[in-house]
Amino acid sequence: MPNTPRRSTHASASHGEDGALSFRSIHASPELLRQLRQRFSGAPVPILLVGEEGAGKHYIARRLAAAWLCERPDPEKGACGTCTSCHLMNDGAHFDHVVVEPPEGKGRIPVALVRERVSETLDIFPQISRRRVYTVNAEKADTLSEQGQNALLKPLEEHPEFVRFILLVEDAERLLPTIVSRCAIIRIGRRSEQDIASILRAHGVRDEAAIKAGVRFGEGLPGQALHIAEDESFQALRERVFALFVALPDASVAWCLTKGLEALKSEKSSIRLVLSLLASFVRDLLILRDEVRGIAIINHDYRDQLAAMLALPEKRRSDPGEALRLINQTAQALNFNVNFDHATARLLLCLRARLGGHVVSPDAFLADPLVSK
Numbered sequence: 001m002p003n004t005p006r007r008s009t010h011a012s013a014s015h016g017e018d019g020a021l022s023f024r025s026i027h028a029s030p031e032l033l034r035q036l037r038q039r040f041s042g043a044p045v046p047i048l049l050v051g052e053e054g055a056g057k058h059y060i061a062r063r064l065a066a067a068w069l070c071e072r073p074d075p076e077k078g079a080c081g082t083c084t085s086c087h088l089m090n091d092g093a094h095f096d097h098v099v100v101e102p103p104e105g106k107g108r109i110p111v112a113l114v115r116e117r118v119s120e121t122l123d124i125f126p127q128i129s130r131r132r133v134y135t136v137n138a139e140k141a142d143t144l145s146e147q148g149q150n151a152l153l154k155p156l157e158e159h160p161e162f163v164r165f166i167l168l169v170e171d172a173e174r175l176l177p178t179i180v181s182r183c184a185i186i187r188i189g190r191r192s193e194q195d196i197a198s199i200l201r202a203h204g205v206r207d208e209a210a211i212k213a214g215v216r217f218g219e220g221l222p223g224q225a226l227h228i229a230e231d232e233s234f235q236a237l238r239e240r241v242f243a244l245f246v247a248l249p250d251a252s253v254a255w256c257l258t259k260g261l262e263a264l265k266s267e268k269s270s271i272r273l274v275l276s277l278l279a280s281f282v283r284d285l286l287i288l289r290d291e292v293r294g295i296a297i298i299n300h301d302y303r304d305q306l307a308a309m310l311a312l313p314e315k316r317r318s319d320p321g322e323a324l325r326l327i328n329q330t331a332q333a334l335n336f337n338v339n340f341d342h343a344t345a346r347l348l349l350c351l352r353a354r355l356g357g358h359v360v361s362p363d364a365f366l367a368d369p370l371v372s373k
């Protein structure tokens with residue numbers, strides 16, 4: 001993969017083209033699109049869009065909002081993309097689209113902002129569209145405090161007929177049950193490889209190698225896939241993670257806790273991607289070890305080095321299956337905000353043991369961080 005910037009026509013995919021605001025620009029399962037169309041034409045129930053980071057919540061919310069605001073919407077396609085309302089939506093300057101999100105540089109939406117932007121404007125008639133749409137970006141668990149959620153309750157329940165609400169969250173279970181029960185939930189799941197490839201092309205990614213990397217390592221998440229496909233540093237990251245990975249079986253415990261841990265700490269901002277790369281290496285080890293026919297390994301450029309990792313000295317046996325379980329467990333633990341250093345140090349020590357065929361220490365340090373927390 002060339003180390004050159006691939007991003008050039010990103011903006012053109014979402015601006016200016018007819019149809020770019022339409023439901024047809026959403027590459028997702030037929031079921032998700034069915035739900036979206038149904039909610040668009042149905043009763044004015046607040047919509048709760050639930051999806052993990054990078055799942056495409058903002059992209060989909062914009063298209064639902066555009067459809068509700070459009071002057072000539074179509075039940076199948078949603079927004080027309082050419083009317084005044086759609087132009088304003090494209091410019092991010094629609095008077096009847098109210099976005100409630102944390103102020104720049106802040107992680108939380110102040111309660112006062114919910115009151116000022118939602119409660120106090122609820123009865124004002126729309127200016128150019130027939131509706132007014134409120135999009136509330138409450139993605140992270142603490143973006144909207146309990147107080148903030150309480151301030152939203154009444155508007156969600158009682159509002160003029162022309163008002164529509166879209167709430168964006170990563171985890172609906174962290175919201176007050178009273179909020180969830182007032183909404184219709186649409187869950188945005190992971191996309192198929194084909195959808196991811198279409199999404200990348202629609203966003204102007206032309207380099208086939210970049211598209212392949214996005215599909216392979218994007219884990220069905222458009223945001224992650226785009227990040228990979230557009231980021232020239234991805235290949236360098238992959239090389240660094242592989243260097244760490246191949247060093248583990250013969251590394252010392254001390255090396256894991258110093259050099260190895262430092263390496264992971266320096267990739268902290270991309271840790272999800274690092275774990276996904278590690279998982280892809282281990283999956284390839286499993287395929288190579290079991291000689292699974294008909295399944296191609298992902299990292300074919302590392303095939304020889306991976307095969308060499310399976311050939312351990314006598315009496316040492318690797319356990320890639322257990323290694324994969326550990327990586328998934330670590331990813332899950334980090335989602336729950338466990339101590340980063342602890343979780344990654346444990347991962348390194350356990351990977352060293354599982355991949356190098358060393359005895360696993362019964363040390364409490366190696367206990368599951370979710371259990372021992």
Ligand SMILES: [Zn+2]
Pocket residue numbers: 070071072073079080081082083084085086
């Ligand atoms: Zn329109």
